[in-house]
Amino acid sequence: MASDYVVSPPLAETSKAVPFWGVQRPWLNLYGIRIRPVAPFGSTSSKPFNDPAPIHRSLPDELLFEIFSRMSPYTLGRAMCVCRKWRYTLRNPILWRAACLKTWQVSGEIENRRLQFMYDGSWRKMWLLRPRLRTDGIYVSRNTYIRAGVAEWKVKNPVHLVCYYRYIRFYPSGKFLYKNSSQKVKEVAKRMNLRASEADLIFRGNCVLENNQVEAALLYPGLRPTLLRIRLRLRGTTVGANNRLDPLSFITTGVNDAEAHHSNDIMLGGVMEGWQDNETHNPDVPAISHNRGLAPFVFVPFEEVETSVLNLSVENMDYFVAG
Structure with missing residues (x-):
């Protein structure tokens, strides 16, 4: 138990030394460290970083994007919380353009494109901020x-x-x-x-x-x-x-x-x-x-x-x- 505690040095040379007891927390040293796959021991090759997720290694990006294009907007929102790669992929405006045109089909495509510039030209921002009646x-x-x-x-x-x-x-x-x-x-x-x-x-x-x-x-x-x-x-x-x-x-x-x-x-x-x-x-x-x-x-x-x-x-x- 003696190794679990440390004693701080004196606060001042003229004052009486006051010991400060604290518990070591080694997990604090793990903060801010990015975990990446490690090359085999002794390897000197400089290969690009490969995603360790099995779904990303077995599915190409084109097929993954085709799956996303068939999802509903609220399913896309849940998929954005899976990983960083999915979050950046699902920001593609093509995935949100079809949802916006279908939701506001009464307004017409020309009117919807005009209103799109009110939301910085982003279909996803238009989907989030423009009032709409839910049909799901x-x-x-x-x-x-x-x-x-x-x-x-x-x-x-x-x-x-x-x-x-x-x-x-x-x-x-x-x-x-x-x-x-x-x-x-x-x-x-x-x-x-x-x-x-x-x-x-x-x-x-x-x-x-x-x-x-x-x-x-x-x-x-x-x-x-x-x-x-x-x-x-x-x-x-x-x-x-x-x-x-x-x-x-x-x-x-x-x-x-x-x-x-x-x-x-x-x-x-x-x-x-x-x-x-x-x-x-x-x-x-x-x-x-x-x-x-x-x-x-x-x-x-x-x-x-x-x-x-x-x-x-x-x-x-x-x-x-x-x-």
């Missing part, structure tokens, strides 16, 4: 309210905590799907597609994204058609996440007979052109603004719908706060 999952809003039990004579029934969800799935073409249900995320995500039947009660609508504000509208069919207009604010918990939607307004109004005969695309396209909060499309049915059930939407990717915390019951998750 669904946005979920969990809402709860308390419903009092019915009182019968002198018997007091318990109070019930009711939980329901709002689901929104966006498409790059400007379409979106909307569903209001008490079913969990893993049950609804299987049917949130354009081939859903009328029994699933999944409604289609049009949406427009301006900066970070989303304006959407959809039509509830039936004997008395109802128009739902939604205004949302898009944000992200981290840079490029775009995983939160804050509801600003939910407005329902009636539709007159003349507009009900038009197709949804024609009618909804005219609705979203500068509509006001108190604007109605049927004089007999005024516009109603809904102030309840405005919890923020949380984005859930398709690969996480089975394990999402939103699948928990009310007993296991009595509250949920979206960051």
Whole structure:
């Protein structure tokens, strides 16, 4: 044990020597040292540095780049954390150009190229900083309210905590799907597609994204058609996440007979052109603004719908706060 301690020299010649005890830490000498493969003993050849990773020795750079070009943007982000070589390879603008043009295909290729110069000409920086609606999952809003039990004579029934969800799935073409249900995320995500039947009660609508504000509208069919207009604010918990939607307004109004005969695309396209909060499309049915059930939407990717915390019951998750 005596070899594990060292004694410092005296602080001053005139003062009394004060010993300082410390433990040696040999691993501190390893900091700042780059570990590289060592040539065989006695070898005098000056060969270039070879990457020790087996995947880099067996796959050429052209084939590795072809694999990266088939990945989704969020898979590319995870791959950048593997090693330094992958990080530099994945900064190639070709890998991010296709993702940007597909995400903002409504704007057109010419408009997207013009906006690219606002982000220093980098497609990757444009993907991270430009607001966009994610299409690789669904946005979920969990809402709860308390419903009092019915009182019968002198018997007091318990109070019930009711939980329901709002689901929104966006498409790059400007379409979106909307569903209001008490079913969990893993049950609804299987049917949130354009081939859903009328029994699933999944409604289609049009949406427009301006900066970070989303304006959407959809039509509830039936004997008395109802128009739902939604205004949302898009944000992200981290840079490029775009995983939160804050509801600003939910407005329902009636539709007159003349507009009900038009197709949804024609009618909804005219609705979203500068509509006001108190604007109605049927004089007999005024516009109603809904102030309840405005919890923020949380984005859930398709690969996480089975394990999402939103699948928990009310007993296991009595509250949920979206960051």
